[in-house]
Amino acid sequence: MDVLRIRGGKKLNGTVQVSGAKNACLPILAATLLTDEPCIVRNVPLLSDSTAMRKILEHQGAVVEDLGGNAWKICAKNIIPATPYELVRKMRASICVMGALTGRLKTAEIPYPGGCVIGQRPIDLHIKGLKKLGCEITQDAGVIRIDGSAMRGAYIFLGGRNGSTVTGTSNILMAAVLTPGTTQIDCAACEPEIQDLCEMLIKMGAKIKGVGSPKLTVTGVKKLHGCEHSVIPDRIEAGTFLLCGAITGGDITVHGAVREHLGAFLDKLNEAKVPFEVIDETSIRVRGDLMKTFVPVDIVTFPHPGFPTDLQAQFSALMAITPGISLITERIYPNRFMHVPELGRMGASISIEGATAIVKGGTKLSGAPVMASDLRASAALVLAGLVADGETWVQRVYHLDRGYEGFEKKLARLGADIVRLDDSQMPRYDD
């Protein structure tokens, strides 16, 4: 199994191009099932999650051709409604195909996705939305069976106890675009990734109003046609690299950092007195080298445009070395703190009170062998390793490979002393 060995203390400098957004790409790939005509999706991030979604599309009967240069051509001429548990189990985001299969075939059989370390990950809102559209839904032996033969447009309030649902919104959108009548989705997710999906669906001939707002109105059409679409840059990767510049005191220009996608995050970076400059609408330069002082901040995660839960763990790493008390509260996944005990192994002083991490920042971090547990926690451990004294060995790097394309290569190009090794090369630490 792969590990990352990081020798901390290097300032990172230079420019980096973020890849396509994983959380836009996955529903966009699922959307190619909505038409029997070929679609070309560009800026596909080369991630294990992209590969997992490709396997699912091919299982359904789509032909996926890699055109090179991060472009895929997908043709879903004849497809089947059932998705295998083996594939859904590996990546819960495959739930995104449920809406597309229901929209195209008016039937679907999807294994109930499990949870993951960051939380329960329920899909009750997805089911509620499909039922409102007139679907008959049964569940047995862990499989959700959907009969959408009588689907009609409807008004759907899609908000849940923690606000809007991102993949729930994409599923209901993809079911509604081919459903006769008008569908109103209230409390829809406004994430840039949902806006990107809407843009692609509109290119395919879908009729969607209110893109980017919490009220989406879909007028069903009979058929959708193929299209070409380029996935937006990954705002979470962009934010992660901006934090790399801050935490190492480096000067990094991040291409693909779109200011309007990162409003709440940049506001907190500003509050933390991290100097940065918005160069143009898709590039931001962080000047960790000009930092005079670090200022602790309080963060509460919220659905977009609030502070993104997917950048919470990474920000915690910066706050761990920031003198003072920072409070980081998770309103989306209240136990998304798997990075905390591992940062503790490196000397961070963070305690958890319910859904809030109390960070007593300012300690000097020291390298240690640490265990990645989920995608964003892994990124937080890498960030800490970049600034820690000595060697940090991040294990279970497959978590990182789900959402960061060539992460260690991009970091090495910025001057980090980071290398991917086999875990057999790890020094043996006597526990």
Ligand code: EPZ
């Ligand atoms: C998407 O997950 C992202 N994944 C997650 O990114 C991200 O953390 C999350 O949105 C929140 O922004 C993809 O887009 C593939 P939700 P999703 O449905 O859609 C509750 C990463 O690191 N809820 O928006 O599964 C849920 O428990 C990943 O890239 C219900 O109660 O999240 C949570 O508290 C991790 N019932 C909140 O809503 C439902 O039916 C938001 O969940 C659905 C969700």
